[in-house]
Amino acid sequence: MKFVDEFRDRGIAQRIVKKIKEFDSFKVNLMEVCGTHTMVIFKQGLKGMLPENVNLLSGPGCPVCVTSQEDIDKVIALAKNRDVIITTFGDMVRVPGTDSSLEKEKGNGADIRVVYSPNESLRIVRENPAKKVVFLAIGFETTSPLIAASLLDARKEKIENFYIFSSHKLIPPAMEALLESKEVKIDGFICPGHVSVTIGSDAYRFIAHKYSIPCVITGFEPLDVLHSIYMLLKQIKEKRAEVEIQYFRAVRPEGNRIAQELISEVFEVSDVRWRGLGIIPKSGLRLKGEFSDLDAEKEFRPKTRKSKENPDCVCGEVLRGVKRPTQCKLYRRICTPEEPYGPCMVSSEGTCAAYYKYG
Amino acid sequence: MCLAIPARILKIEGNLAQVDMAGVKREADVRMVSNVRVGEYVLIHAGFAIEKIEEKDAEETLRLLREIA
Numbered sequence: 001m002k003f004v005d006e007f008r009d010r011g012i013a014q015r016i017v018k019k020i021k022e023f024d025s026f027k028v029n030l031m032e033v034c035g036t037h038t039m040v041i042f043k044q045g046l047k048g049m050l051p052e053n054v055n056l057l058s059g060p061g062c063p064v065c066v067t068s069q070e071d072i073d074k075v076i077a078l079a080k081n082r083d084v085i086i087t088t089f090g091d092m093v094r095v096p097g098t099d100s101s102l103e104k105e106k107g108n109g110a111d112i113r114v115v116y117s118p119n120e121s122l123r124i125v126r127e128n129p130a131k132k133v134v135f136l137a138i139g140f141e142t143t144s145p146l147i148a149a150s151l152l153d154a155r156k157e158k159i160e161n162f163y164i165f166s167s168h169k170l171i172p173p174a175m176e177a178l179l180e181s182k183e184v185k186i187d188g189f190i191c192p193g194h195v196s197v198t199i200g201s202d203a204y205r206f207i208a209h210k211y212s213i214p215c216v217i218t219g220f221e222p223l224d225v226l227h228s229i230y231m232l233l234k235q236i237k238e239k240r241a242e243v244e245i246q247y248f249r250a251v252r253p254e255g256n257r258i259a260q261e262l263i264s265e266v267f268e269v270s271d272v273r274w275r276g277l278g279i280i281p282k283s284g285l286r287l288k289g290e291f292s293d294l295d296a297e298k299e300f301r302p303k304t305r306k307s308k309e310n311p312d313c314v315c316g317e318v319l320r321g322v323k324r325p326t327q328c329k330l331y332r333r334i335c336t337p338e339e340p341y342g343p344c345m346v347s348s349e350g351t352c353a354a355y356y357k358y359g
Numbered sequence: 360m361c362l363a364i365p366a367r368i369l370k371i372e373g374n375l376a377q378v379d380m381a382g383v384k385r386e387a388d389v390r391m392v393s394n395v396r397v398g399e400y401v402l403i404h405a406g407f408a409i410e411k412i413e414e415k416d417a418e419e420t421l422r423l424l425r426e427i428a
Contacts, residue, residue, distance in 0.1 A: 001381050003365040003400060003412055006421060015428030036361050063360045089360065089405075117406025119388060142361040146407045149390060194361040197402065197410045219420075220362075227424055249416035250402055256410055258391045349360060 003249070007221030008044075016226040017049045023233045025053045029185050030232055031178075031321055033171060034192030035062030035349030036220055042358035044222040054229065057184065057321035058354075060174050060277060061192060063138045064091040064347040065319055068273040069307040071167045072097040072343075075136055077302035078165065079110040084300070085128060086112045087121040088136040091347040094340060098308045118150035125154065125162045134296040137164040141198040144168045144285055145259035148266035151294060163296035166286055169272060171195050172203050173283035177274075179211050184321045188232035190225065191217040193247040198263075200255025204243045212241040219247035266291055275309075275343070276316025315342035318351050325352040325359070332356060363404035365412055368397050378403060 032038055038058045041047055047056055060066050076097045079086045086102065093102045093114060106112045111131075115121045118135060125133045137147045147164065154162045171192060179186065191204055196217040204215045214235035218228035228246040235242060245251050263285065272284025287295050296302075309316070312330050317323035325331045325344070335341040337353055344350035366378035366387065374390045380403060388407045395401060401408035 001365065002367075003417055006417075012424055012428050016424065019427055034361055061361075091360070117388075119406050139360055142363070142404055142409065145391060145409075146388075146405055149388065149407070192361060194363045194402070194404060194409065197363075223424055224420075227420070227427070230427060246420070249413050249420055250410045256391060258393065259409065262391070347360075 007223040021051045027053045028187040030188045031057040031059045032190040033059040033061040039349045042354040058351040060319040065343040066274045073304040073307045074302045079105040085133045087115045090114045094346045095343045118147045132161045134163045138167045142194040145262040148262040165296040168285035177280045188214045196251045198259045201243045201253045208241045215243045217245045276319035313342035315344040325355040363402040366403045
């Protein structure tokens with residue numbers, strides 16, 4: 001497959017690894033912020049190829065995983081409303097809330113449909129005019145423009161039975177929150193390629209400048225990731241802290257302006273709660289005033305009891321890069337992809353799931 | 360979640376295009392990629408083309424990789 005196979009050449013990979021090993025053996029922690037990178041790193045066995053001094057940490061880059069327990073409980077409460085059809089990306093269905101999950105509610109008769117695209121959700125809306133359809137809008141800057149586009153289409157068609165539960169999150173504020181907490185030493189960021197397609201490289205400049213942390217925007221094939229690790233080590237060695245684009249076949253410094261305009265037409269920045277990271281200022285998106293009638297939370301006011309996370313689940317610490325899944329007493333013994341206790345084991349790109357499958 | 364797959368544009372009609380994604384024909388919304396033409400490659404995320412892939416930049420990346428290696 002074009003733009004895929006040529007970036008999986010094992011010979012070049014091995015030679016890049018050799019170059020990575022030639023750097024002085026200073027110990028570095030590089031964080032891959034994006035869950036899709038976590039999957040590539042584990043699936044392609046990249047961790048095992050790297051020298052011991054290069055430590056890769058997974059960050060808070062899996063949208064399902066960072067969704068707060070309160071939000072999970074709210075969408076479960078929404079699903080109990082028999083006038084409502086819930087449409088969602090697949091990973092959300094099995095995330096355990098305080099007392100239930102969408103999967104369990106489905107068993108109890110809730111109408112929950114997994115969709116691949118927000119446009120598919122819009123099709124369900126058109127086919128079910130007597131029902132109210134709520135799309136669970138989770139995701140980072142890669143996904144929020146698509147959801148904005150589908151809302152604008154719905155408005156244009158004068159559709160009145162389409163709502164979203166907006167749990168969108170923004171990546172750079174989360175990276176800053178991790179640095180501010182000083183809980184883990186981060187020497188470089190492997191920045192998310194597809195979030196950066198939307199926001200561009202300029203969005204990370206403050207991280208490089210204010211915190212002196214090198215950032216490399218990275219593609220999703222094995223050679224991309226190794227290339228980016230090489231670029232980060234080179235920056236560290238040369239005592240530079242810049243934002244570089246390894247994935248320049250798709251990412252522009254200014255990002256995708258059309259996508260940015262779609263977001264700002266429909267959403268505004270807000271303070272939101274992340275699992276494991278608490279409330280981060282200006283790290284989420286909520287519907288703007290003129291679109292607030294599409295807000296499922298305002299329309300249905302889902303009632304929940306006090307949300308509680310499983311006290312033994314360390315998903316929060318895993319998302320901050322503070323703990324590894326293997327340091328969780330539930331991991332593998334009780335918590336498995338078949339019977340997950342926390343979202344990091346549910347989502348295919350959750351760190352616990354990646355460890356379980358390929359670790 | 361932020362997975363996006365390269366696909367070749369086969370046909371464009373308004374905001375919608377038919378694309379070839381690893382040999383499978385699918386429909387994709389192309390409103391976010393301006394000036395994209397039939398035969399060119401885009402990244403598809405959740406049914407939308409989120410950006411054009413620049414072929415010459417992909418070649419340049421491979422050249423850089425070979426240069427390092």
